[in-house]
Amino acid sequence: MLLNSPAVERLIEAFRRLPGVGKRTAERYALHLLSAPTEDAAALSEAVRRAREAIRKCSICRNLTESDPCAICSDARRDQGLVCVVEQPSGAMAIERGGTYRGVYHVLHGALNPLEGVGPDELEMDALFRRLKSGRVSEIIAATNATAEGEATALYLARQAQPGVKVTRIAHGVPMGGGLEYTDEGTLAHALDGRRQMS
């Protein structure tokens, strides 16, 4: 680093904690903000502060929202009895982009991960189980990631959900429009395991 300044180092470290930002990129962002007009940097920090203040977790689904309950939880046209459980808000956003899902969500903000010290208490599990106890939920769809951690979380939900609530797991398989030859081996193995009967 060319500047030997603790303040700059702190800024670089802050950028490095963002997903997908490596050392080089973090340095580039920091240097850019430091050499840009003061107003630019002020505008950025102001935007971060405002968004942070405006956004909270929905008291029902724990997704990030400006209004509480969030727009999806307060939408009477959506099926409040069908809950899709995702690890991150980005998962709910991805499903919303599909435009066909008519149920609601629950965002766990992570997955079970003993190596990173994440157990059920570190996730929004209690909030989910409270929703189930209310008796208005008939099915939860475990849409956690297809990783060891996402799979463990889905299994945990299936075992901890109270009787009477159906738990399903989203299918993992070959992408639409994708040829088999472009699909990686792990995905193919799971797609074969999760095959469906057709006749």
Next chain:
Amino acid sequence: MHLTRFHCRSFRCLREIDLHPGPEINLIRGRNAQGKTSLLEAILFAATSKSHRTTLETELANSGAGEFHVRIEVQRAEREVVLETHWWKGQKRVKINGVAQKRLSDMLGKVSVVLFAPEDIALIKSGSALRRRFLDMALSQLEPAYLAALQQYRQVLRQRNELLRAPRPDPGLLDVWDVQLAREGEVLIERRAAFIDELAALASQAYGKIAAGELLAVAYAPDCPAGGLAELLRAKREGDIRRKMTVHGPHRDDIEIAVAGTPARSHASQGQQKSAALALRLAEMDLAHRRTGELPILLLDEVLAELDARRAAQLFDAIPVGAQCFITTTDLARAVAPEGRPAVEFVIEAGALAQS
């Protein structure tokens, strides 16, 4: 498959080498410490991105250069494959047919190489970890789905062990890791059993050729029988909690190897152990040939040392006809390929090719 051209720069003690090998036997002659082993290591690294001598890639760069470059052109049944690796300041860039690759695993299976080195005697002599590594490497090359299951198994095992280190692990949490550990573990057990079954017959054939008259027996020794892992994890859970680790599972598997009816690890001579290790490598090659329809490239480091003319002839006999192999040798007098086997010789001196 055949290596048609090999090029490297600054790999270990090798300077610039541009080699146009022959299609069958290639003898690499040279005195000690001239770069013969490094040449084989460079071919292995170019094909697999792995070295058999180190996991530290920094060691592969010529100390003065701080970078190295290896490139192989390989003629496969349908088409030519060019693999290129450039290592510079700790960064590895791999190109397949000139196209930069993001995932190193894309290299797997493109060019298959089987290496036998003096260190391989440890396959017979040492603990089970090296034999599991042999299994995992060979199977990952042949079955990418095996590699996927192996990586998942290892990750789940790490997570489960971490959970076991907690003061009072939650049984409900252990359950969800056990389900996955059993599922991926059963895949490993099943594929390993099938692989060793096939390997055993081929290894005993190869051994019969190298050490005429003696018998080699190879068998899978799974820590847990197929279909029983979920049950075993349940039965051993209390013990796992006490020991704070997963004591049983395919991560404890072994391969039993016996020469003339007795365990090779404890009872075989140094020579028998070396022959048994070589037989395993030749069987690995044979098996790859059966599965893929193409003969891997064979790299034999220092196999001719200490062999008399009869044993050397037996060794050549064990190399499949049509296979391309690279054999290093220091011994100028004895190492002569048998009649009828096309052979080319190269002499290596101070890290460069000399005219032979």
